[in-house]
Amino acid sequence: MDILLGIAATILEQLQKxxxxxxxxxxVLAAAGSKLAVPDPAYKLIVMLLLLKVGLSAGISVREADLVALAVPALLAAxxxxxxxxxxxxxxxRLRGVGREDALATAGLFGAVSASTLAAGMAMLDDAGIASEGFIGALYPFMDVAALVTAIVIAKLGMARNAAAAGAAGGTMALGGGPRLGGVEKGLVPGILAETARSPAISALLAGIGIGLFARPDAVFDSFYEPLFRGLLSILMLVMGMEAWARLSEMRRVAHAYLAYGLLAPLVHGLLGLGAGVxxxxxxxFSExxxxxxxxxxxxxxxxxxxxxxxxxLPGANPSAYVGTSTGLGTPVAILAIPLWIALAGWAVG
Structure with a gap:
């Protein structure tokens, strides 16, 4: 009973964040028929500022870390x-009825990192008197960016294949019209990688990382990006909530798939991270x-x-799938599992 009450309390706490x-x-606004809307140019500006902030924070963290000690755990994190x-x-x-773009966006969010969950883990370690490396925060961008870029590349690769197949079926030349290797057109993967790097979202993220790593943007980061971040994120989530309601009907047939994934994936993924840490x-x-x-x-x-x-x-992906599953289900499970990782790490190095 205490476990169930703990789960309920954690979920309620997440709902209030x-x-x-x-x-x-x-x-709720969308369900009530509200006409509230954020102009598209303003929305794009908000997204760009958010991603520049995330990139700057990541670049600054890596710049200030001990690169020699960081190298092995960073590669493993990625x-x-x-x-x-x-x-x-x-x-x-691969589950029936689950859209591939929705699934990959969800997997990308699960592969990326929650700063609040990481902070909770650090607090629990402090309470337990267990020390950790000072550069742990710098591992965040390696896992985060690797997961997000991988999910986007795989999703875009699938869309490009579908477009090429549709073109071939309609009697037109497949994408690029070039030779094919193992069922994939030669040059398609590099093209998708280049397109992903040039996309507005990844471009802003990579620009922030580069500036944070090679320049000294701390003053503008502290005075502009950091104070604005939470407010801008709240506007983004409000807009995504309205979009999610409009597309909620798409999830009804496959809600059980996302429910199972949201509850089980954090445990499987945590074991992968534990293995990499060992x-x-x-x-x-590397410390316990x-x-x-x-x-x-x-x-x-x-x-x-x-x-x-x-x-x-991935504007075609359904926010009710990837945000609802990751933040609504995955985050509470991940927080509740922290004592498990403490116990298993102690056993592994004991």
Missing amino acids: PTLAFLIAGM AVGIAIVLLGAGSLA AAHHLTG GGIVLLAVMAASSSDISGPPTMRGA
Whole structure:
């Protein structure tokens, strides 16, 4: 009974946080027939500012870290982010009735990282007296960006294949008209990668990372981007809530698939992160606390960088699928699982 009460309390706490509260408010407004709308140019500006902030924060974190000690866990974190998306592409995206673009956007958010969940993990480690590396925060962008870019590339690759197949079926030349290797047109994957890098969402994210890494934008970051961030994110979530309500009917037939994924994926992903942390421990002496936090990052799902990135790069994906599943289900499970990762990490290095 205590466990059930704990789960209910955690879910209620998540509902009261701005990310979900504004999303739900948008859904309520849409359900009531509200005419509220954010002009498209303003919306695009909000998304650009949000992603520049996320990129700047990531670049500054990496710049200030010990790059030698960071290298191995950073590469493992990126590998975990990519693996989570590939798992989603091989599981959720293959279920009947689940849209592939929706599934990949959901997997991308689950592969990315929740800053609030990571902060909760750090607080629990402090309470338990377990130390961790000072550069742990710098691992965030490696897992985050790797997962988001992988999800977007796979989704766009699938859309390009479908477009090429439709063109061929209609008697027109397939995309590019070039030779094909293993069923994939030669040059298609590099083209998709280049297109993804040039897309507004990823361009803003990469620009922020580059500026944060190679310049000194701390003053403008602290005075402009950081104070605006939460307010801009709340507007984004309000708009996404209205969109989610308009497309909620698309999920009714497959809601059970997202429910199962939201409840089980954080545990599977956390085990991947735990395994990567144990590998880093044996390779470089990565700490017990570091192992726990790598598992926490892998188990979490993005509530900050992910939604605007997916909205900008995959506008056809359904927000009620990827935001509802990740923030509404995945986040509470990830937070409740933190004691599990503490116990397993202690056993692994004990």
